[in-house]
Amino acid sequence: MGLKRTPTAEEIEDIKKSLDFLTEETSAIKLQQKYILDIVKEIRSLHNQNAEKEKWIVYLESRVTDLEQYTRIKDVIIMGLKIKPRSYARAVIADSKEQHGELDACSAEQQVAGFLQSKGIDLDSNNIKACHLLPRKNVSDKPAVIRFVNRKHWNALLKQGRKLKGLNVYLNDHLTKYNADIAKKTRHLKKLGKIQNTWTANCKIFIKLNGTLEEAKVLVIKHIQDLEKY
Template sequence: MPPKAEYIELKKSIDTLIEEVATVKEQQKTIMALVEQLDQTQADNLEKDKKIAILENRVADLEQYTRINDVIITGLSIKPRSYARAVTPENGGEPAELDVTSTERQVAAFMQSKDIQLDCNNIEACLPLPKRGTNGKPSVVLRFVNRKHKIALLKQGRKLKGTNVYMNDHLTKRNADIARKARELRREKKIQQAWTANCKVFIKLNGTPENTKVLVIRNIEELNEYDV
């Protein structure tokens, strides 16, 4: 091949290579732009996840706050309501039904039998809860008009020792699951103590008395680091 022809062929090869390099560079720019877009999307999603978690915590706190004046009594069997016929002057002397074995009265009678002070005038509502599963224990929820009356009742819980009846804060399912997990860790001696107070779950870590920490647990995931 003549030198001129070789030169022309070489120039074509170089021009083709230059075009391919330019194409690769454009493709590289496109890829980098997509990578940046993906990174931004991931960052946005992470930020959204954080906001969603904050909102979920607020909703959970609000749900728990609606139970702040509640006490749940577990293990106390409540008989179905029965009614007595009576004649009252208000209805013209016609028979009326009077509730003689209300849930509230049964709870009050049991508490009195255990020397536990309970003023029914401070109770806003008293409702039995359905059993959970075939082995579920009966439960009753007391809602007080004021938190101090709830606290006063819970402080007398030690008088129920040996009765298989328990009084606790009325926790949401989320907080009840946290408390259950914390108690499991305590039984396994992975933490020192676990308890609830004012509808919050507390744990005390293992260690020497001067170094042990008491933590408030808001999410069950926070307990994972101690489940080792």
């Protein structure tokens, strides 16, 4: 067995320099690791903040939709009814744009009320607050909207909608665009057989699921994303 050689002073100095270099490298790596961990922590914090903000935005959008829908809570929209435009003679008589609007509203109200009453629907014009046509592009039969003085008369008219069966004229809630898109989606799902039924009531959209009596639940749909699972 040979004797162990004692390192020279020069070799010891080289080893010391190598250790010092490794120590510096290790310190630099630790600093970089801390910097990376701090960045990851900040990213997670920002991600959580964004998630909370997205939830808040969804909530605010829902509230705006609810408020917008509430302003239409006394409205009935009539689809499929042909409203004749006011005559040229009446347009000449009118003195201002304001009068034009009054004449148009009066004409629409008289025509709508007259049609409904001719079909045996009980409707008192004194209970109507306003009546006008909705602006729709490329649609010859523009929907008409009746706004009632109170909800009692609104509900009374909707209940008589069955008297229009077979006439291709329909009485519905006056939904916002967002809710109308949800209703359109639910009707499409029903057509595909994905759900059993869908309807609107009190400006809310309902669906009935497929399945047994226990599975065929009735749900209120407030967000179009809720329909993605079907």
